[in-house]
Amino acid sequence: MNQISHLTLPEFKIVTPSTLREALSILDTNNTRSKLLAGGTDLLVDLRNRTINPNIIIDLKNIPELNELKQKGDIFVIGAAVPIADILKSKEVRKNFHSLYTALNEMCDEILRFRATIGGNLGTASPAADTAGPLLIHRARIIVASKKISREIPIQEFFIGVKQNCLMPNEIITAIHIPISTENEKSVFLKLKRNSEDLALIGVSAINYNSQTKLAFTAVAPIPILVDITAYISGNKRPNEEKFKEIWKLVKNAISPINDLRASREYRLHMTEILTRKALKEVLQK
Amino acid sequence: MIVNESESLIINVNNIEHKISVKPNETLLDVLRLKLGIKSVKAACWSGDCGICTVLIDGKPMKSCLVLSHEIRNKSIMTVEGLLEDELFQKLQNSFVKNGAIQCGFCTSAFLLVGYYLIKNKRNLDLLSIKKGINGIICRCTGYKQIIDSIYELK
Numbered sequence: 001m002n003q004i005s006h007l008t009l010p011e012f013k014i015v016t017p018s019t020l021r022e023a024l025s026i027l028d029t030n031n032t033r034s035k036l037l038a039g040g041t042d043l044l045v046d047l048r049n050r051t052i053n054p055n056i057i058i059d060l061k062n063i064p065e066l067n068e069l070k071q072k073g074d075i076f077v078i079g080a081a082v083p084i085a086d087i088l089k090s091k092e093v094r095k096n097f098h099s100l101y102t103a104l105n106e107m108c109d110e111i112l113r114f115r116a117t118i119g120g121n122l123g124t125a126s127p128a129a130d131t132a133g134p135l136l137i138h139r140a141r142i143i144v145a146s147k148k149i150s151r152e153i154p155i156q157e158f159f160i161g162v163k164q165n166c167l168m169p170n171e172i173i174t175a176i177h178i179p180i181s182t183e184n185e186k187s188v189f190l191k192l193k194r195n196s197e198d199l200a201l202i203g204v205s206a207i208n209y210n211s212q213t214k215l216a217f218t219a220v221a222p223i224p225i226l227v228d229i230t231a232y233i234s235g236n237k238r239p240n241e242e243k244f245k246e247i248w249k250l251v252k253n254a255i256s257p258i259n260d261l262r263a264s265r266e267y268r269l270h271m272t273e274i275l276t277r278k279a280l281k282e283v284l285q286k
Numbered sequence: 287m288i289v290n291e292s293e294s295l296i297i298n299v300n301n302i303e304h305k306i307s308v309k310p311n312e313t314l315l316d317v318l319r320l321k322l323g324i325k326s327v328k329a330a331c332w333s334g335d336c337g338i339c340t341v342l343i344d345g346k347p348m349k350s351c352l353v354l355s356h357e358i359r360n361k362s363i364m365t366v367e368g369l370l371e372d373e374l375f376q377k378l379q380n381s382f383v384k385n386g387a388i389q390c391g392f393c394t395s396a397f398l399l400v401g402y403y404l405i406k407n408k409r410n411l412d413l414l415s416i417k418k419g420i421n422g423i424i425c426r427c428t429g430y431k432q433i434i435d436s437i438y439e440l441k
């Protein structure tokens with residue numbers, strides 16, 4: 001629950017680099033005292049609540065590499081600082097990554113989507129991050145740079161704990177790379193929430209491509225979870241009840257929903273099962 | 287490299303340039319209300335939930351409590367004060383009055399700005415896209431239907 005206790009923000013300095021090099025070098029020398037800023041829809045709330053207290057804020061929005069949105073061969077590149085409202089305008093995203101498009105289109109609210117970014121969603125690494133499930137099933141790679149090296153992190157290695165990711169303090173996410181499938185790919189994202197701008201109580205993503213079927217779950221474990229159920233599916237067909245029970249057993253072992261003020265563990269488990277059934281129905285054939 | 291302690295910024299609000307000294311930790315909301323005295327911009331949650339602090343930045347609606355003042359360098363800010371002479375905006379104001387879309391009025395500026403944005407920028411504006419468009423603003427008096435109708439009338 002948001003409980004704002006300060007009307008002002010704590011004091012800090014702000015840096016607005018216009019190149020990635022400059023940003024990385026400032027971050028490298030100040031990495032324990034600085035925070036990166038994209039859309040600020042998480043960062044400013046954290047600042048106001050004094051859950052963070054940086055000396056320097058590095059505004060990433062003017063860096064060209066972080067603002068790319070384009071197809072490069074069989075990969076689609078989404079710059080880490082591209083506002084979600086702009087990603088939603090991309091025909092390629094809409095056509096190729098249905099579950100991601102749906103998640104983005106329901107995230108926050110239409111006004112906040114002019115500011116919020118995928119880089120920021122991954123930076124916060126909330127267990128309920130709406131982009132996480134779709135990025136997991138679409139086999140995204142997180143492109144990360146530091147002053148000395150760049151690296152690519154497969155999304156399934158990215159989240160390591162509640163609001164924790166595997167970034168080093170001197171690293172910046174520059175882009176998200178998602179392979180464009182040539183196969184007939186079907187994906188879906190389903191989100192259970194209490195009202196229109198709420199965080200997910202449960203997020204279920206599913207994909208079927210190239211005879212592989214995968215599920216991803218958010219808000220029901222400390223980190224977003226990917227479950228490969230290819231072995232339980234034959235001929236791209238929906239599982240029968242017996243097979244579904246086996247799939248559900250696998251899923252239930254992988255997730256660990258909690259009781260909190262927004263929903264009970266039992267309710268979350270019950271609804272995860274229902275949404276899993278629904279998601280499989282949508283991506284598999286009768 | 288720019289590291290600002292407290293710096294003079296030139297910001298364009300309602301087509302007027304202001305040179306003001308701002309500290310990095312001041313938000314756009316702080317600058318508008320406290321430095322420039324623009325009180326049509328309200329605040330209630332200071333955390334992105336209520337949308338009452340919405341202004342147009344380069345024509346797009348954004349919640350000013352979540353924008354740092356230094357981010358608006360070279361951008362133009364519009365509040366309802368800057369649109370008073372605009373014909374479309376006046377029509378929207380009249381539509382709000384006619385439809386009874388204003389109760390206490392606390393949320394009205396924010397809804398007018400978003401309504402104005404929607405009418406100007408969305409083709410085939412239907413009721414659903416208006417509902418989605420205003421979804422980030424809360425009206426405590428809960429007169430949403432009248433607000434939606436007022437915008438729909440001008441699409």
Ligand SMILES: Cc1cc2nc3c(=O)[nH]c(=O)nc-3n(C[C@H](O)[C@H](O)[C@H](O)COP(=O)(O)OP(=O)(O)OC[C@H]3O[C@@H](n4cnc5c(N)ncnc54)[C@H](O)[C@@H]3O)c2cc1C
Nearest residue numbers: 036038039040041042043108117119120121123130173334
């Ligand atoms: C009212 C409201 C509703 C919301 N609803 C949702 C929702 O429905 N679903 C959801 O998932 N989230 C939601 N959020 C949370 C938030 O909007 C998202 O997480 C958003 O994607 C954050 O992006 P941002 O650009 O604003 O991040 P910022 O606030 O700028 O940054 C967030 C964190 O990521 C780090 N960061 C930013 N960019 C990078 C980068 N390139 N490399 C490394 N680290 C980086 C920052 O240092 C910070 O720690 C909501 C927030 C609010 C206020």
Ligand code: FES
Nearest residue numbers: 330332336337351
């Ligand atoms: S005061 Fe800015 S959203 Fe509530």
Ligand code: FES
Nearest residue numbers: 390393425426427
């Ligand atoms: S009219 Fe009172 S808050 Fe909307």
